[in-house]
Amino acid sequence: MNQDISFINSWIKTNSxxxxxxxxxxxxxxxxxxxxxxxxxxxxxxxxxxNQCVAKGVNVIEQDLNNSLQNFPDNSFDTVIMTQALQAMRYPHLVLDEMLRIGSQCVITFPNFGHWRARAYLTLRGRMPVTKQLAYQWYDTPNIHFFTYSDFEALCRERNITVLRKQFIAEQIPDRQLKNLWPNLFAQTAVYHLSK
Amino acid sequence: MSPNSRENSVGTVSAEQILIDKPLTLACGVVLPSHELMVETYGTLNADKSNGILICHALSGSHHAAGHYEGDEKPGWWNNYIGPGKPMDTNRFFIVSLNNIGSCFGSTGPTSINPETGEVWGANFPSLRARDWVESQKLLMEHLGIDCWAAVIGGSLGGMQAMRWALEHPDKLANSIVIASSMKLSAQNIAFNEIARRAIKSDPDFHDGNYVQHNTAPKHGLALARMIGHVTYLSDELMGQKFGRELRSGTFSQGEVTPIEFQIESYLNYQGDKFSSGFDANSYILITKMLDYFDLSREYHNDSVAAFSHAKCNFLVVSFSSDWRFSPQRSREITDALIGAGKNVSYAEIDSDQGHDAFLLPNVRYEQVLGNYLSRVADQLQDASEGAAE
Structure with a gap:
């Protein structure tokens, strides 16, 4: 699902x-x-x-993120972005380290598994949540690490990662109104701007 | 021949011999006062002369890249990818394919007459580098009145030329497409080339390279050289699929004495013999050495990022999963250096079991990547010329 994250334009420098x-x-x-x-x-x-990147003229490199990113030197980019993919990585914490090694700053977006709808789904139905955002059955999902907003905050603290900014996305009522008050319960997607 | 090689074909083509009547100073210091190039072109040069694509051939290639000659069914070597509606679309591009100097399909090379001695060059043809081919191609470009190539494209040794173009004449090409190539050969690659050269030189008919004067040719040696090369251009997997342990003749039945020949033996011998009857042994030695000598970054303190920082064009790099002669790792190194130099580059690693030869063979993904890339190049040219016309 494509969410509007155009607000990150102000987090990224021109010509970077x-x-x-x-x-x-x-x-x-x-x-x-x-x-x-x-x-x-x-x-x-x-x-x-x-194919679509090539047709658009976007520089695209065929490379598996789960293999090494060692071909990218330290600090070779201003910003390293990863949208809605951290939960699909084999070792998310190591990928995060690599992102902060390669880039001075990182922008990460991830689905918040702590959202109340997911919680309600699991609690009431006793089944793993299948929602608009997490539209996969448990057996064929590419999302192999389920974590919440609070889990990610804890990981950043543990690894001494500086959170420069964060923003929450929620589209429905009452989430839109409550997402900043209680993000772990109401944010559908969290968007983080990080540095070392 | 592929069953649909007549489909979307450029049709019947003919080659032209072009005299480049300007001196060409080779990297070894020798000056060729003039030289001849066999050239084929497909498609039409637009009014801006901006839609030219230069095709760079590899070790054994010729100018005959697409279409058919009158009375000959065999299509050009890159016919799968050049033609109307194909990735190198002749409805949109003007495609220039030449036989490079030192080769043996009618351009100046070891079988030509050395004007100074009046004799065949033979083994005395000057040593060549990829940059010499690029400089000769540059003279051809001037002859054709083209100021900037829309793209320079090549596989293997052809990719080396496409990279060298980007460094030597950065303002003369908009795109460099480097397929199944490398910034330099590995020791293993040089080793295979040396075995091939030794095979040729060991043939009693070689006569130190002066076999033309002896009215003979080291066909056995050249066939052997080609057989070695051919094995390295295929993958183990593909050879297994295509030939396995099938027998062409004989049987393993008890009591039988008929000689046994595996299909792969027969195939390789056929390929070797076919090649040696159409290629020149001195050219083979010359061009394999040219491959060995190529090192993109040698003059840039062996720093590939520094080398590519001279380029101005956009790049597309393509490799094939089962290619072990020019492995995907070599292409990744090219890509990483280009990213390091801040150049526009896309890289695709095409799944294929065809080995190094994959760059010549039909493959849907390869067609899509090359087609999408070039179709965008053509769109931009069209926008530019329409913008200029308004």
Missing amino acids: RVLDLGCGDGTLLAALTKELNISGYGLEIDPESI
């Missing part, structure tokens, strides 16, 4: 170098290039997504 891990069809990089004249590269493994 941006690496998008799991760039999909290149929509985000194309927008950032148009608006901020960034020098952007996306990593992707899905052939159809790669």
